Amino acid sequence: MDQNQNCHKNNEFLFKVLIIGDVAVGKSSIMKRFAENVFDRKYGSTIGVDFKTKKLKLGGKAVKLQIWDTAGHERFRSITSAFYRGAHGIVLVYDVTRMETFTNIPKWLQELDLQDYNCTVKILFGNKSDLSSERDVPRETAFKYADSNNMFLFETSAKTGNSVNEAFEHLVSRMLVAFHEAESTATKPILSGDLSTCILSEQEKIIAGSGCSC
Amino acid sequence: MCIIVGDDKDFPTLRKRVQTSYLEAAHVKTNRMGITNFTVKKPLQNDEYAVIIEEGEEAHWEVVERVLFIYAKLNPGTSYVQGMNEIIGPLYYIFASDPDVKWREFAEPDSFFCFMNLMSEIRDFFIKTLDESAVGIGSSMEELMTILQDRDLQLWQSLSDQELKPQFYSFRWITVLLSQEFPLPDVIRLWDSLFADSQRFEFLIFVCCAMLIVIRDQLLEGDFATSMKLVQNYPVTDIHIILNKAMELRDPFKRMSQKVWKKSHKT
Numbered sequence: 001m002d003q004n005q006n007c008h009k010n011n012e013f014l015f016k017v018l019i020i021g022d023v024a025v026g027k028s029s030i031m032k033r034f035a036e037n038v039f040d041r042k043y044g045s046t047i048g049v050d051f052k053t054k055k056l057k058l059g060g061k062a063v064k065l066q067i068w069d070t071a072g073h074e075r076f077r078s079i080t081s082a083f084y085r086g087a088h089g090i091v092l093v094y095d096v097t098r099m100e101t102f103t104n105i106p107k108w109l110q111e112l113d114l115q116d117y118n119c120t121v122k123i124l125f126g127n128k129s130d131l132s133s134e135r136d137v138p139r140e141t142a143f144k145y146a147d148s149n150n151m152f153l154f155e156t157s158a159k160t161g162n163s164v165n166e167a168f169e170h171l172v173s174r175m176l177v178a179f180h181e182a183e184s185t186a187t188k189p190i191l192s193g194d195l196s197t198c199i200l201s202e203q204e205k206i207i208a209g210s211g212c213s214c
Numbered sequence: 215m216c217i218i219v220g221d222d223k224d225f226p227t228l229r230k231r232v233q234t235s236y237l238e239a240a241h242v243k244t245n246r247m248g249i250t251n252f253t254v255k256k257p258l259q260n261d262e263y264a265v266i267i268e269e270g271e272e273a274h275w276e277v278v279e280r281v282l283f284i285y286a287k288l289n290p291g292t293s294y295v296q297g298m299n300e301i302i303g304p305l306y307y308i309f310a311s312d313p314d315v316k317w318r319e320f321a322e323p324d325s326f327f328c329f330m331n332l333m334s335e336i337r338d339f340f341i342k343t344l345d346e347s348a349v350g351i352g353s354s355m356e357e358l359m360t361i362l363q364d365r366d367l368q369l370w371q372s373l374s375d376q377e378l379k380p381q382f383y384s385f386r387w388i389t390v391l392l393s394q395e396f397p398l399p400d401v402i403r404l405w406d407s408l409f410a411d412s413q414r415f416e417f418l419i420f421v422c423c424a425m426l427i428v429i430r431d432q433l434l435e436g437d438f439a440t441s442m443k444l445v446q447n448y449p450v451t452d453i454h455i456i457l458n459k460a461m462e463l464r465d466p467f468k469r470m471s472q473k474v475w476k477k478s479h480k481t
Contacts, residue, residue: 053443
């Protein structure tokens with residue numbers, strides 16, 4: 001990964017964000033909407049991984065996001081799990097019109113645990129919120145679940161663009177908080193899998209920019 | 215027992231249905247330099263996809279879907295994996311847009327037959343448990359890196375310094391035989407060469423390697439993000455440049471001896 005480019009710039013952060021979730025929940029559409037502000041319903045299936053970058057400013061901080069859009073199909077699981085490495089933020093996506101994509105979220109979380117990325121910032125997207133007549137996952141159920149798992153939930157629509165930017169901005173602000181907290185507690189031992197004790201590796205600090213010593 | 219589907223009045227023949235709408239590929243123009251440009255058409259509005267299909271007619275995607283469905287049922291071990299649609303696409307396009315109307319009628323069985331045959335050769339790419347085996351995608355990606363290291367050490371070194379792993383791009387390139395990287399006319403040209411390879415699909419790996427070398431200057435200059443974007447959205451290039459490079463990579467000595475031979479005949 002590119003460790004040097006941001007090294008001399010203060011207050012510039014580079015975060016790696018991964019989008020995961022079941023087949024056809026709209027992962028690629030979410031990325032397209034966020035990175036390029038477009039929607040086209042004829043996107044094919046993602047094979048392996050897709051990649052885009054996006055720059056944004058948040059609270060006076062310049063943030064560069066590397067967004068990795070992964071294939072949802074089971075066949076690609078072994079290959080996509082290799083992409084989890086070094087992720088600062090995870091976007092878990094389900095489709096509000098298909099209950100099974102929501103009930104699979106714990107499986108995706110397990111997958112993350114297996115990879116030992118407990119301490120990355122996770123956020124939940126209930127996509128296709130524009131299809132209100134076809135809704136299958138009740139809002140209350142989803143928000144309750146998100147709450148009990150310490151995640152923020154946004155019901156988004158990649159088609160209309162509804163809440164997509166807000167959700168990503170929220171994710172970025174949480175990653176910034178996590179980064180600063182990790183920096184200030186970096187010397188203390190980790191007591192739990194809680195976000196506040198999340199420690200970014202030395203390399204990731206350099207990537208993120210402000211932990212740079214040069 | 216053989217039932218002639220066409221005799222059933224309530225169930226119109228597929229042959230008729232197949233011809234009712236057209237298929238379209240990107241419009242390409244090749245200029246005198248041999249560079250292929252494709253004219254960008256106005257993107258369709260979302261509701262334009264909802265083409266009204268009349269009673270007894272069938273959209274192309276329905277035919278393709280049926281082929282894939284039957285393949286999945288006949289091969290429960292592999293079943294359907296995303297990406298198979300990209301494999302059948304060009305095959306079906308060729309048959310369903312044949313200039314001879316008679317031939318076009320058999321687009322479904324013809325593409326089914328070819329798809330079955332092609333899949334029998336490349337299905338290992340679609341099987342997760344074979345990923346790390348000698349026949350799986352993992353070894354193909356390794357082979358790509360080995361060839362690159364041998365033919366262009368500087369580029370190989372740069373890619374590994376950038377931590378641009380082959381899984382990040384060549385996984386897709388290899389799995390779907392590069393069908394997502396180029397406009398359809400170029401894919402068809404490319405597949406002609408891939409299928410003509412007696413050592414199938416060895417040439418594919420050389421093509422992948424050539425793709426990297428053709429854009430080497432940009433890759434050498436870039437950082438992880440720019441390089442990743444380049445290999446993920448391969449820049450418009452004349453497909454013949456890539457194919458020539460791939461031939462050269464595969465047979466470096468043959469090519470060299472030809473040059474020497476030509477030289478010696480001139481003098």
